[in-house]
Amino acid sequence: MLILHQKLTEITQAALQQAFPEEFASSLKSGSPLNAQLVYASKPEFGDFQINGALSLSKALKQPPRNIALEIIKQLNKDEKFLEICQLPQIAGPGFINLTIKGSQITSALISRLNDDRLGIPLVQKSKKEQLSRVVVDFSSPNIAKEMHVGHLRSTIIGDSIARVLEFRGHEVLRLNHVGDWGTQFGMLINYLKTVSPKALQEPDAIDLGDLVEFYRQAKKRFDEDSEFQDASRKEVVKLQSGDHESLQSWGLLCEQSRKEFEKIYTRLDIRLQERGESFYNKFLQAVVDELKASGLLVTDNGAKCVFLNGVTGKDGKPLPMIIQKSDGGFNYATTDLAAIRYRLHSSPQGDGANRLIYVTDAGQASHFAGVFQIAKRAGWLKSNARLEHVPFGLVQGEDGKKLKTRSGQTVKLRELLDEAVSKAETDLRQRLQDEGRQESEAFINHVSKTVGLAAVKYADLSQNRVTNYQFSFERMLALQGNTAPYLLYALVRIAGIARKGGDLYIQNNVTLNLTENIEWELAKALLKFDAVILEVEEELLPNRLCSYLFELSQIFNRFYDQLPILKTNETTKNCRLILCRLTADTLKQGMNLLGIPTLERM
RNA sequence: GGGGCUGUAGCUCAGCUGGAUAGAGCGACGGUUUCCUAAACCGUAGGUCGUGGGUUCGAGUCCCGCCAGCCCCGCCA
Structure with missing residues (x-):
């Protein structure tokens, strides 16, 4: 229907122009051309397309809508190309024009689709201009040393689907996993690793940390209870950031361990993702500060280097700052995000050369991204055709309408959530087989349960408008x-x-x-x-x-x-x-x- | 205090640049199987689109006020 829509848009615009040549010409000059407003019909009884323009043009053309509609129809009926596509147009209601596509057009469109493995979906034009078209989809992004939980579910599933659609259209898509692999928590983790398993450093492959979540929990507990441990952890952060070999090795070990766990989930959900964590941008952080300084955006306030945002004010009505470099010289996540934007937009080989950046994160980060995007624009990093888009989504809620938790109040682990979906699908399937007296192999049952269970989880999430909060319910998604x-x-x-x-x-x-x-x-x-x-x-x-x-x-x-x-x-x-x-x-x-x-x- | 998102049927949600009589699913009630998988299909009931104004030929959709819920707001990510 895309091609028909396109053709009919041209045809109806031409008809409008011929019906009202003078008004059309002057509207072109004034910069707001008259629009026949061809859209898909809102109901089957109105045909396939409808022209809505006659109503809104009534004032500009100083005529009743039905007269305008009549004039447009006169022109359409003279147009051979139109008559080839549509049956005779009908005026309906206050001045709508209903168009019905001829049956022969429908059937020939169907037949051409039989020989088209793209099912009518065009590839983006690989013209010179668009050859540079590269899209970054930033999604999933779990934190190292933490297990993936429901919070990552939506980003992972929605981001993957968006990437798939863009890829199918022919865009060059960079699927980036912006994992949280840097920050002060690593001081604590490395210090704890050294305490409980000093051998891990000599033979990184020989040690299995096991449940990293448990490891994290224990480290945190020790950190909260033991002040000596705290001091050592803080020193460890400094060592890590200064590039100490041993610290980096421990850090790498922790990352590797997490990566293995993440991969299991991604494999299971059939998600391809290129890991490029926050640490990747460390070497560009200083450049961000320098460039912002050079462009005159950077202001030092109470010792911290900030950029004050336009249109965002705090309690006292003054603009709010975004902190780029802390008073102690450290950087924070805004800096990393800016460095990432800069790198992704910068032409290769110094960057990714992307011109559309898509961030699939929860809606709570909306103001953060608005701020970061604003700074990137003011810093002049965007070419004219570049787009920065935050793709927000709502919370995953339990059936009580509150943030989803387990019965004991714990965060729901993604792995367990998927297990449960599959197991419920299996129970359901076995019941059905029994009811129907069907015999199926265990392999069949396993395969179907797995496919149905995971499909249910994905589809339930994707089928809802992502902006609203999402009420998670096994019962509903598996209701079949x-x-x-x-x-x-x-x-x-x-x-x-x-x-x-x-x-x-x-x-x-x-x-x-x-x-x-x-x-x-x-x-x-x-x-x-x-x-x-x-x-x-x-x-x-x-x-x-x-x-x-x-x-x-x-x-x-x-x-x-x-x-x-x-x-x-x-x-x-x-x-x-x-x-x-x-x-x-x-x-x-x-x-x-x-x-x-x-x-x-x-x- | 400032900002963002949300508010549509009993429940969970659609509603695309403003368009004709606001749509699904679940649940409820009633019906359909000598026939390709009934995990289906058909029908009935159910709505002051949070609320009050405004713009418009026309508003669930755009603008303003108010109410409710959630989230964010300088050295955490």
């Missing part, structure tokens, strides 16, 4: 009905079932589509909307739009499946319906793939 992963997976299973029962989904002979039933048309049109949805997600970075689309597509397919026989009809009708099945399957699979969710043949 409604807007859930299992519902979508089931639609695919049905299609796979048809193929097993002798339906050839990949008919090679020159196909002709002859759609007769309403539900067939509905399905056909739904399939054609996929391309527009993907472009919308690319722009708005809202994966839930894709989820809604896939859910609606599945609903339409299920109705189609319910109402019409597919295999038990005459040959022509059968082939035609098989093509609809195949395109539905391809679209669902590709859509799910962009959500990071693998699909099943049977479940």
Whole structure:
């Protein structure tokens, strides 16, 4: 539908221009050209597209809306290209123009999609200008020496999906894991490591720290109780920052240990991520300070070097500062974030040469990023086409509406959360098999449980608008009905079932589509909307739009499946319906793939 | 005190640049299976879109005030 939308936009603009040439010309000069406002129809009974412009142009053109609509229609009816695409336009209500695409256009669009493994989604133009197009998606970002918990769930899943969509569109995507691998807590950790396991330094591979979370907890406990330990830890921070060999080695060991744990989760969730922690930017921190100083943004206040933000005021009404270098000479996270922006935007090889930076972090950091972005802009680091975007998301809440915790009040570990989802899916599946008297192998049960459980967790998160808080509920996500992963997976299973029962989904002979039933048309049109949805997600970075689309597509397919026989009809009708099945399957699979969710043949 | 986000059906949520009679799912109630997986499908009930103003031909959507909840606000990340 993208191509049709584009063509019709041009055609309706031309019609508007021809209907009101003088007004159109003067509107061009004034810089706010008249717009026919062609959009997708809000309801099926209004056709496929609607022109809304007649209503809003009423004042400018000094005519009643229906007259304007009539004039536009006159021009449209003279346009051969238009008549080729659409049926005769209809005026409706106060002055809307409803457009319905001709059936032949729909079927030929479907057929061209059969031979298109990109399902109508264009690749970004590799023109010279866009060749430099590189996108950084900064997501997941757990802290070293801490286990991943629910807090990382949303960033990881949403960030991955956004990266997948951008990659599919042909952007060069840098998936960066900005792990917390630097900071004062390492003094404590290294000191504790030296205390409990001095051998670890000689043979880094020989030692297994085990549960790092427990290790962290014990270190923290010792730190809080033992003042000598505290002093030693502070000295350790200084040693680490000054590049002491032994300290760095311990630090590396801790990072390596964490990395192994993170990898397990990423492998399980099928997430690719390039680790580039905060420490990477250490060598650029001083340069940030120098550049901000040179550009005149840096102000020393109470010994700290700050940049005062525009439009952000504190209690006394004065601008709030962002601290770039503490009075003791140390840097903090704002400095690191600035160094990261600078590096990512800087052309290679001194930087990543990216022109779109996407940060998938919780909404609580909104003002932090607003501040950091502002400084980057004022420092002149952005080229004209560069975009900095914070992609915020809400909290994960329990069913009580409060931040999700375990029964004992602990943070929920991501690993355990995933285990539970899979195990619940398994219980459910076994019950179902028993009820239906089905026999399946253990391998099948394990595979389906794992796929369904993880898909449920991902989909539940992605299907909600990320800005709002998200109420986590195993019961709902695994309910296996409604807007859930299992519902979508089931639609695919049905299609796979048809193929097993002798339906050839990949008919090679020159196909002709002859759609007769309403539900067939509905399905056909739904399939054609996929391309527009993907472009919308690319722009708005809202994966839930894709989820809604896939859910609606599945609903339409299920109705189609319910109402019409597919295999038990005459040959022509059968082939035609098989093509609809195949395109539905391809679209669902590709859509799910962009959500990071693998699909099943049977479940 | 300043700033941000949120407030839509009993519950969980959609609602794209303002457009026609505000939509799903769950739950509730009722129906559908000699046929491709019923993890499905069909139907019924359920709403002063937090609230009061304003802009507009038209507002859930934009602007202002108020109420409620959550989050952020100089040397932690």
